Amino acid sequence: MDAQPTLVVLPGLDGTGLLTTPLLDALAARGVPAQVLRYPQDGPQDYATLAARVRLQLPQTPFVLLGESFAGPLAVLLAAQAPPALRGVVLSTTFAHRPVPVPAAFANLLAPAWPLPPLAVLVPLLLGRWCTGETRQALEKALNEVPANVLRQRAAATLRVDARKPLRSLQVPLLGLLARHDRLLWPISVQALQRLAPQARWVTLDGPHLLLQARADAAAGVIADWLRGYVTHKTTT
Numbered sequence: 001m002d003a004q005p006t007l008v009v010l011p012g013l014d015g016t017g018l019l020t021t022p023l024l025d026a027l028a029a030r031g032v033p034a035q036v037l038r039y040p041q042d043g044p045q046d047y048a049t050l051a052a053r054v055r056l057q058l059p060q061t062p063f064v065l066l067g068e069s070f071a072g073p074l075a076v077l078l079a080a081q082a083p084p085a086l087r088g089v090v091l092s093t094t095f096a097h098r099p100v101p102v103p104a105a106f107a108n109l110l111a112p113a114w115p116l117p118p119l120a121v122l123v124p125l126l127l128g129r130w131c132t133g134e135t136r137q138a139l140e141k142a143l144n145e146v147p148a149n150v151l152r153q154r155a156a157a158t159l160r161v162d163a164r165k166p167l168r169s170l171q172v173p174l175l176g177l178l179a180r181h182d183r184l185l186w187p188i189s190v191q192a193l194q195r196l197a198p199q200a201r202w203v204t205l206d207g208p209h210l211l212l213q214a215r216a217d218a219a220a221g222v223i224a225d226w227l228r229g230y231v232t233h234k235t236t237t
Helices: 018-029 047-055 071-080 104-113 119-126 133-144 148-160 164-169 187-196 216-236
Strands: 006-010 034-036 063-068 086-092 174-179 201-205
Touching: 006 018, 006 071, 018 034, 018 133, 018 216, 047 071, 063 071, 071 086, 071 164, 086 216, 119 133, 164 187, 174 187, 174 216, 201 216
Parallel strands: 006 034, 006 063, 063 086, 086 174, 174 201
Antiparallel strands: none
């Protein structure tokens, strides 16, 4: 019989893991083992390259992948490779293909030259009315730890990625978390994600795009219940 799987968190665009602290604390309070993986800041930042490098960090014991925002396609690409110890996937406020309504060709301009929005623009977009001094400070610190050109490359990668076919191929249990007040993702992309995975359990919470930070306790509760229920049952019977 499998032990309770570890939740392996793939963070958003910054890739530092600094923004995952509220979620990890809330999961720990529920007895859910969890760890976060950081992304390398050297070399190409496209999804295929990141997936190849992140795969080397995956545990050999039972685990569930959580892909947040930018990391949703990354989690899907990794899960589609069917790592032997993978037991499920959680997708939070994410997408499978082009999250915003701009042409894929725009990525060619974005990667080398696009100016990063100032914090005054990002905070309302990502946190909205759930912003606190603590979450704003954490967001600023995480973004400051990553070179601007790396963030631009990752943002450009979201316009090129297409994880729709790998998502349809997944055979493991899937949980999807949606934010009712997500101001970043194109609604059509979110709806397409749900259509691609009709077998998933989809849960909508009040909150902004950075749902795992702003509503960490509520999100952790949903994840913990799912891990102890559906995933545990499916992988031990």
